[in-house]
Amino acid sequence: MVRSASRRLSSFLIFSLFVFGLAFPYGVLLVKIGNLKIGNFAELFWALKNTAIQSVGAALLSLMVGFALSFGIPPLASRWRPWMTAGLFFPFFVPSLYIIALWMAHVSWMGVGNFIVMIAQGLIASGYVAVRLREVFESKLASYAIVAETLGSDRKLFFRKALGVVRPEMISLFFFVFVVTATSFAVPLVLGGSEGSNLEILIYEKIRISFAWEEALSISLVQLAVILLFSFLQKKYSGTPAGQQKHHSFFFVPWSQIPLLAYLGFFVAGFFWGLPGGIESVQRLPGVFPLFFESLGRSLLLGTGFALLVVLLLSAAVLQLKVKFFHQFLQGFVAPSTALIGFAFLFFPTSSDSLVFTKYLVAFFCLVFGSLYRWGIQNMIHDLNRQTLVAETLGAGSRTIFLRIVFPQVIDKIVLVSCVGGFWFVGDFALAKLIVGKEVLASLVVENLISSYRTEAGLILGLVMLVMAGGWFYLLKVLLSLSFQRILSRER
Amino acid sequence: MAKILNLKKSWGDFKMEIPELEILDEGLTVLWGPSGSGKSTFLNVLIGLEFVPGFQWIFHGEDLAKLSVQERRLGVVFQSYDLFPHMTGLQNIEFAFQARGLSQKEVAPKLHFFAEKLGLEKFWARPVSVISGGEKQRIALARALVGEPRILLLDEPFSALDTELRNSAREVLRSLVAELKIPALMVSHDPADLEIARSKVFMEGGKIIDR
Numbered sequence: 177m178v179r180s181a182s183r184r185l186s187s188f189l190i191f192s193l194f195v196f197g198l199a200f201p202y203g204v205l206l207v208k209i210g211n212l213k214i215g216n217f218a219e220l221f222w223a224l225k226n227t228a229i230q231s232v233g234a235a236l237l238s239l240m241v242g243f244a245l246s247f248g249i250p251p252l253a254s255r256w257r258p259w260m261t262a263g264l265f266f267p268f269f270v271p272s273l274y275i276i277a278l279w280m281a282h283v284s285w286m287g288v289g290n291f292i293v294m295i296a297q298g299l300i301a302s303g304y305v306a307v308r309l310r311e312v313f314e315s316k317l318a319s320y321a322i323v324a325e326t327l328g329s330d331r332k333l334f335f336r337k338a339l340g341v342v343r344p345e346m347i348s349l350f351f352f353v354f355v356v357t358a359t360s361f362a363v364p365l366v367l368g369g370s371e372g373s374n375l376e377i378l379i380y381e382k383i384r385i386s387f388a389w390e391e392a393l394s395i396s397l398v399q400l401a402v403i404l405l406f407s408f409l410q411k412k413y414s415g416t417p418a419g420q421q422k423h424h425s426f427f428f429v430p431w432s433q434i435p436l437l438a439y440l441g442f443f444v445a446g447f448f449w450g451l452p453g454g455i456e457s458v459q460r461l462p463g464v465f466p467l468f469f470e471s472l473g474r475s476l477l478l479g480t481g482f483a484l485l486v487v488l489l490l491s492a493a494v495l496q497l498k499v500k501f502f503h504q505f506l507q508g509f510v511a512p513s514t515a516l517i518g519f520a521f522l523f524f525p526t527s528s529d530s531l532v533f534t535k536y537l538v539a540f541f542c543l544v545f546g547s548l549y550r551w552g553i554q555n556m557i558h559d560l561n562r563q564t565l566v567a568e569t570l571g572a573g574s575r576t577i578f579l580r581i582v583f584p585q586v587i588d589k590i591v592l593v594s595c596v597g598g599f600w601f602v603g604d605f606a607l608a609k610l611i612v613g614k615e616v617l618a619s620l621v622v623e624n625l626i627s628s629y630r631t632e633a634g635l636i637l638g639l640v641m642l643v644m645a646g647g648w649f650y651l652l653k654v655l656l657s658l659s660f661q662r663i664l665s666r667e668r
Numbered sequence: 669m670a671k672i673l674n675l676k677k678s679w680g681d682f683k684m685e686i687p688e689l690e691i692l693d694e695g696l697t698v699l700w701g702p703s704g705s706g707k708s709t710f711l712n713v714l715i716g717l718e719f720v721p722g723f724q725w726i727f728h729g730e731d732l733a734k735l736s737v738q739e740r741r742l743g744v745v746f747q748s749y750d751l752f753p754h755m756t757g758l759q760n761i762e763f764a765f766q767a768r769g770l771s772q773k774e775v776a777p778k779l780h781f782f783a784e785k786l787g788l789e790k791f792w793a794r795p796v797s798v799i800s801g802g803e804k805q806r807i808a809l810a811r812a813l814v815g816e817p818r819i820l821l822l823d824e825p826f827s828a829l830d831t832e833l834r835n836s837a838r839e840v841l842r843s844l845v846a847e848l849k850i851p852a853l854m855v856s857h858d859p860a861d862l863e864i865a866r867s868k869v870f871m872e873g874g875k876i877i878d879r
Contacts, residue, residue, distance in 0.1 A: 563752060568737040569715055569744040571815055572767035580763060585754050 190492050191502050201520035201542055205393050208523050212397065213390040219378065220395060224402070227358050227374040230293045235353040237298030239346060241439075242305025247429040248436030249310045252421060260436070262646075264303030267443040269596055271603045271619070272362040274638050275300060275443065277626050289371030293364045297357045303439060305349050311421060312345045318422035331426045352550060355403055361514055361606060375399045380515045389519075396516050454636025461633060464621070468637055472618040475602045475641070476648050482537055483598030483652060486548060489541075490590045493553060494582055497560055506549045517543050518610025529616070536611045540601055552593030556586060579667045587664070591656045595649040602645040669693055670819065670851060673724040675713060684709060684874035691819070695866035696845050696852045700859065706874040707855040708747075711823050714853075716740055727818060741768070743817030747824045749808040757792035757799060757807040761814055768815035775814060782810040785844060802833045809841070813848065820845065820852040826861065838864050 214220055245264070250256045267275060276296075317338050324334040339346070361376045368374070373381075375395055382392035458464060496502045521539045526532050560582050567577045605623040615621050618641045625634030670693070675686040684706050691697050701707055712718045714725065716737040725732040732740045751760050761782075765775045783789045786806040791799050796807065805825060812820060825841070826834045842864040845852045854861065862868055870878040 562750065565717065565737075566744075566746065566750045566752075567763070567767065569742055570764045570767045570811070571738045571741060572763070573738065576767055581752055 187496055187499055187502075190496055191499065191505075194489075194493070194502070195505065197538075198542055198545065201517045201539070204520040204523055205396075205516060208520075209389045209393050211390055212394040213388075214394045214398075215388065215391050220398065223373055223375045223378040223395070224398070226290055226364075226368075226372055227376075227399070227402070229290045230297060230364065230368075230372070230374055231354045231357040233290070233294035234297035234301065234357040235350045237294065238301040238305045238353045239309075239350055241298065241302035242309055242349075244432070245302060245306035245436050245439055246310040246313070247427065248432035248434070249306065249428070250433075251423040251428055252314065253423065260440075261307050263440045263444055264307050264436075265596070266303070266440075267300045268304040269600050269603070270642060271605055272300065272360065273605055273623065273626065274603070274635070274642075276362060276366050277631055277635055277638075278443075289368060293368040293372045293374075294357075296363050296367055297353075297360060299439075299442075300363075301353045301356060303443070305353065306436075308349055309342075309346075310427065312342050313427050314421040314423060316342055316345070317427075318424050321424040321426045325424075325426070331429075334426055351406060352547075354406060356547070358399065358403060359514075375402075376515075383515055383519060392516065454632040454639075457630060457633040458636055461625075461630070464625070464633070464637070467615065468618060468621050468640075471616055471621050472641055472644060474616060475618040476645065478533055478537065478617070479598040479602040479645065479649070480652060482540060482601040483594040483649065485537065485541060486545070486594035486597045487590055487656065489545070490549065490553060490594065491583070491587075493549060494560075494586050494590070495578060497557065497564055497582060503554070503557055506546065507554055514543060514606045515610070518607050521611055532612055536608060539611055540604060540607055543607060544597060544600060548593050548597050552589050553586065556589070560585065579664065583660075584664050587660045588657055591653050591660065595653040595656075598652065599642075599645050599649045603642060670728075671724075671726040672714075673726065674722045675710070675720055676722070677713075677718075677720045679709065682706065682709075682874060684713075686710070686874075686876055689869065689876055691851055691853055692867050693851055694849050696842065696854055696864055697867040697869060698854050698856055698861055698865035699869045699871055700856045700862060701871035701877075703857055705871045707857070707871055708823060709874075710871070711821055711853075711855050714821060715742060715744060732818075741815070741818050743812035743815065743820040745805075745808045745812045745820070745822045745825045747827060749804045749828075751796040751804055751807060751811070753797055756795050757788065757803070760796060760807055761788075761792070761811050764811045764815045770815065778814060782814065785847075786810055786840065801828050802837065805829060805837060806840070809844070813844070813850075817850070820850055822852065822854040824856055824858075825854065826856075826858070834860070 249260055249264070279296075320338050320341065321334060324338070329337075358374070359376055360374070361380065364372045364374045365377055365380075368377075375398065379392045379395050379399075382388045382395065493502075493506060517539050521535050524535065526535060563581050563585075564577050567581050572581070603619055605619040608617050608620055609623065612620065615624055618637075622634050622638040622641060625631075625637065670691040672686060672689040672691070675684060675689075677684055699707055699710065709718065713720055713723065716735070720733075723733050751757070752763065755763065761779070762772075765772075765779075783792070786809065788806060788810060791803045792807065796804060799807070805828070809825070812822075822841075826837050829837055838861065841852075841854075854865075868878075869876055
């Protein structure tokens with residue numbers, strides 16, 4: 177009785193911590209700004225229409241391109257698989273500013289409206305979608321593929337008939353890209369021009385140009401409502417439980433590696449294109465190196481703190497496996513726009529650097545935690561709930577179930593997602609610019625170079641930053657996974 | 669005798685109405701009926717996954733319906749076996765007796781008995797992802813029994829096996845239940861499973877039709 181009461185209390189406290197933490201920026205904005213107001217409905221509908229066109233278009237495009245690219249991903253056993261996966265994730269987790277700066281260094285295509293925003297966002301997300309689709313095929317379609325093959329089916333017929341099985345996952349991916357595009361800022365700002373302003377840009381303009389805070393908050397709430405409505409419309413993620421990932425020849429087409437390599441070349445190799453010019457231009461700025469490396473050390477340290485915070489909080493979320501509404505909340509939660517989160521935290525003036533960095537960590541957490549949760553944990557909930565139930569029938573208590581059944585199966589994914597979160601943090605410049613401001617973080621040094629038309633120097637330092645962050649977080653992932661495995665082996 | 673009383677509840681269009689049902693103290697009771705008759709729902713109620721107000725399950729003077737899933741101390745073999753995928757067969761079995769607070773020393777004779785009776789030693793060191801359906805079924809059976817349950821519940825435990833394996837698995841189950849002298853309730857839609865039953869109960873449309 178006492179144990180179940182304390183368990184209920186701890187569940188309530190963890191749920192409250194998440195709800196309070198994630199809804200905090202909305203609360204601050206509502207209290208500080210006071211009332212809500214929409215001044216110009218025509219403008220709102222126009223931005224809403226642009227958001228819808230860009231988001232639906234990008235989500236559809238990423239599904240189509242991602243589907244095609246997925247066949248070029250090497251089989252599970254291949255040693256190239258992790259490298260290809262990392263390469264395909266690269267455009268999605270690198271801040272859009274670098275991608276845009278990279279494109280702008282070679283092509284001039286600014287201000288072309290919704291169409292180019294849709295193409296850019298769709299292409300940026302395609303690599304991520306390709307990896308996720310391939311994982312879904314390997315876990316849910318492998319056994320059907322064997323049956324189909326024995327019945328004489330070819331790949332084309334199989335996918336025509338079997339795609340229905342993975343429809344919930346495809347809808348979920350569509351929704352994921354939809355949300356990312358609907359809340360994106362940099363791409364529509366730079367590439368969309370005045371024709372492609374979405375809700376996010378409208379919010380930014382209301383704050384920076386008109387100082388209309390009530391309107392900015394009201395538009396942000398409209399944006400939240402649209403996304404929440406969409407999240408309710410999507411089918412439940414796990415239609416049928418996924419099995420173990422298995423390879424089948426239907427899932428890999430060797431010649432499909434050509435478009436995949438072209439995709440990787442477009443995003444990754446482009447960074448190396450301007451290497452000689454970049455090195456030369458950095459050498460012309462002698463003061464930049466010490467400032468950059470000092471900032472990079474700080475960025476990596478803070479990014480590590482962020483990764484550890486995410487490990488802790490994702491583990492806390494998994495601890496509440498059986499609380500259905502808790503996971504529904506996390507699944508549907510969408511953070512306010514980057515600009516609004518930044519401004520919400522600016523309402524708390526801080527004098528010391530360490531407090532500013534703490535504020536930045538919390539704000540970044542509010543901004544990205546929903547995405548990290550949806551990527552890392554959401555699709556495991558169904559399977560783990562079933563196993564928890566089986567363990568209960570065997571008499572296991574909640575501590576044993578967590579430490580021996582749930583945690584060993586999720587910790588690798590939690591660590592991976594957290595380290596990607598840390599990498600994401602190091603590359604962020606938008607929120608950092610609002611909250612931290614000064615050039616004390618590597619991303620801000622890079623952003624300052626790019627925005628002051630020293631693009632080549634900015635890109636080369638951006639590349640150094642991303643490579644070092646990638647290496648560091650890979651090492652951190654290995655270290656954390658090993659440490660957790662050692663801790664868990666003592667529990668057995 | 670274990671007595672089930674007052675199991676009445678509706679799930680949408682489906683209504684279950686079992687005013688009273690007895691389960692033998694020893695040997696296998698088979699609850700059989702066509703698909704959709706409510707057998708699995710009935711089992712879920714016994715396990716404690718479905719709450720039914722007013723339902724009682726009197727077992728040696730104690731009402732198990734008032735206890736949590738863990739406290740009911742049941743041994744359950746699920747239809748898909750549900751072995752923990754990150755463990756070996758042996759680790760699955762170890763988990764079950766450790767969850768009940770039993771030590772390796774306490775269960776050693778029983779473990780030896782299961783290993784011999786079910787031929788587990790040949791495959792229990794392997795990860796469960798690589799063992800066959802029949803091997804999984806035997807691991808699931810040992811896992812359900814090693815924690816000294818009050819009663820063994822089985823949800824269509826042979827449905828994933830081929831005909832030959834089914835016959836031998838039936839025989840293994842019958843002799844295990846007889847040797848361990850425990851009550852067991854098996855849910856099945858296969859009339860062939862009635863061969864090993866000491867008591868038979870037929871269910872249709874959420875009601876017990878024949879005993």
